[in-house]
Amino acid sequence: MVYFLSDAHLGSRVIAEPEKHQQRIVNLLQSISKDADAIYLLGDIFDFWYEYFYHFRRNTLPRSKKQYTPIIQCLKDIHDKGIEVHYFIGNHDIWTFGLIARLTGAVVHRQPEYAHIYGKTLYLAHGDGLIPPDLIGSLPADFQKRVRAFIRLRKFFHHPLPQNIYRLLPPLLGDSFGYEWARRSRLKELQHPCPYKGKDKEELVLYGKYLEEQAADNNGRHADLYVFGHRHIPVEERITDNSEVIILGDCFKQFYYAALSDDGTMKLQTF
Ligand SMILES: [Mn+2]
Numbered sequence: 638m639v640y641f642l643s644d645a646h647l648g649s650r651v652i653a654e655p656e657k658h659q660q661r662i663v664n665l666l667q668s669i670s671k672d673a674d675a676i677y678l679l680g681d682i683f684d685f686w687y688e689y690f691y692h693f694r695r696n697t698l699p700r701s702k703k704q705y706t707p708i709i710q711c712l713k714d715i716h717d718k719g720i721e722v723h724y725f726i727g728n729h730d731i732w733t734f735g736l737i738a739r740l741t742g743a744v745v746h747r748q749p750e751y752a753h754i755y756g757k758t759l760y761l762a763h764g765d766g767l768i769p770p771d772l773i774g775s776l777p778a779d780f781q782k783r784v785r786a787f788i789r790l791r792k793f794f795h796h797p798l799p800q801n802i803y804r805l806l807p808p809l810l811g812d813s814f815g816y817e818w819a820r821r822s823r824l825k826e827l828q829h830p831c832p833y834k835g836k837d838k839e840e841l842v843l844y845g846k847y848l849e850e851q852a853a854d855n856n857g858r859h860a861d862l863y864v865f866g867h868r869h870i871p872v873e874e875r876i877t878d879n880s881e882v883i884i885l886g887d888c889f890k891q892f893y894y895a896a897l898s899d900d901g902t903m904k905l906q907t908f
Contacts, residue, residue, distance in 0.1 A: 638669070638672050638673055638674065638896050638897065638898055638899070639673065639674055639675045639676070639677070639754050639755070639896070639897040640669045640673050640675075640676050640677070640894055640895070640896055640897075641676075641677045641679055641761075641864055641883075641885055641894060641895040641896075641897070641903075642665070642676075642677075642678060642679070642866075642885060642888055642893070642894040642895070643678065643679035643680050643681060643682070643725075643727065643763065643865075643866025643867070643885045643887075643888065644679075644680070644681045644682075644727070644866050644867065644869055644885070644886075644887040644888055644889065645658075645662050645681070645682045645683075645887075645888035645889055646681055646682075646683070646684040646729065646819075646823065646887070646888075646889045647659050647662065647682060647683050647684060647705065647708060648683055648684045648685060648704065648705070648816065649684035649816075649819060649820065649823055649889065650684075650816055650817075650819070650820040650823075651820055651823040651824060651827065652889060655704070656704075658889065659704075659705070659707055659708055660707065661892070661908075662682075662708060662888060663707050663708055663711045665888075665892075665894065665908050666708075666711050666712070666715060667711060667715075669894070669896075670715045670718065670720055673715075673720050674720065674721070675720060675721035675722070675723065675754070676715060676720060676721070676722050676723070677723045677725070677752075677761060677864075678722070678723065678724045678725060678743075679725045679727070679761060679762070679763055679764075679864065679865065679866040679885060680725045680726055680727025680728070680729075680730065680762075680763030680764075680765075680866045680867065681727030681728065681729045681730060681763065681866060681867070682708075682724070682727070682730060683705070683729060683730045684729055684816065684819045684820075684823070685729055685730075685812065685815035685816050685818070685819045686702075686729070686730035686732060686733055686737075687732040687803065687804075687808075687811055687812065687815055688732060688733055688734045688735070688736045688804070689803075689804050689805075689806060689807070689808045689811055690804045690805055691807065691808055692736060692808065695736065696739060696740070697740075698736075698740065699808065700808075701808040701809060701812055709737075709740050709741055712724075712741035712742075712743055713740060713741045713742060716741055716742035716743060717742065721744070722741060722742065722743040722744070723743065723744050723746060723761075724737055724738075724741070724743040724744065724745045724746065725745075725746045725750075725761065725762065725763050725866075726745065726746070726747055726763065727763040727765065727866065727867065728763065728765040728766075728791065728794070728867070729819055731747075731794055731795060732800065732803075732804075733745060734804075746761075748762075749761060749762035749767070750762075751858060751860065754897060755897065755898075755899045755900070755901050756901055757861040757862055757897070757901045758858070758859065758860045758861050758862075759860060759861065759862045759863075759864055759897075760845070760848065760858075760860035760862070760863045760864070761864050762864075762865055763865065763866050763867050764841050764844075764865035764866055764867035764868065764884070765787075765791060765867050766787065766788055766791045767840065767841060767844045767865070768784065768840045768843070768844060769840075769843050769844055769846075769847035772840070772843060772847075773785070826869070831868075832870065833870050833872055836874055836876075839868075839872065839874075839884075841863075841865045841867070841868060841872075841882065841884055842872065842874050842876065842882045842884075844863075845860075845863035845876050845880065845882040846876045846877075848860065848863070849876060849877050849880050859879075859880070860880065861879060861880060861881070861901070862880075862881055862882075862883060862897075862903055863876075863880070863881070863882040863883065864883045864885065864895065864903075865882070865883070865884050865885070866884070866885045867884075868884050869886065869887035869890070869891075870884060870886060870887075871884065871885070871886035871891070871893050871905050872884035873904075873905060881903075883895055883903055883905065885905070886905065886907075891907065892907050892908050893905050893906065893907055893908075894906060894907075894908060
């Protein structure tokens with residue numbers, strides 16, 4: 638089996654019992670590792686993860702991240718058993734500059750990737766910022782504004798210049814801003830939940846369709862499965878005869894993960 642999960646948001650200041658929450662994720666990882674060929678973490682495993690210059694070239698968890706010892710140790714143990722661990726950055730853990738890879742042995746992915754597993758082609762990404770280019774202009778004005786602002790902020794967060802400036806901060810200060818920013822975004826989501834918009838409106842489903850159209854026009858690659866995180870809602874939607882979009886639910890409210898079995902079928906499950 639190959640397993641996929643995302644959006645555990647470990648360390649979030651809106652989660653009441655953070656240690657219990659982390660243990661729940663660790664327990665899941667340990668139990669799926671029993672029959673896993675690979676485990677894909679599709680982003681936002683941490684609610685805020687930043688590696689500062691102060692941490693540069695460390696080979697142990699810095700003091701400000703000591704609370705994550707269980708999950709880091711668990712990922713390392715899984716990797717050491719010979720199971721591939723893939724860590725895709727999300728929009729809350731963009732800022733790993735080598736520490737996660739060094740401490741766990743995981744392969745860190747900073748971009749969407751195609752993977753071939755059990756005879757299927759998968760397109761894997763956290764999903765933030767993925768929207769068909771023509772769609773943006775047709776959105777309602779206020780939503781369009783929000784999407785454009787998000788894309789601008791995303792570019793800023795991914796840019797090396799602001800990243801390097803932020804990396805100069807003392808970890809305590811950088812983290813207090815970061816966790817607060819993340820807490821606000823979680824609170825916003827809890828106050829204004831955004832349920833599934835349906836096949837014709839949900840951006841990530843439309844993005845999968847868009848990539849399939851590109852593939853049909855020979856401008857891109859076909860994928861059998863498009864797997865995303867980010868939205869915190871479970872979605873299994875067929876987009877063409879031979880293509881499906883899976884949005885992993887979250888791992889802090891509803892606790893979803895997906896399992897791909899060697900016959901090439903993928904199913905969402907809860908734990
Ligand atoms: Mn996200």
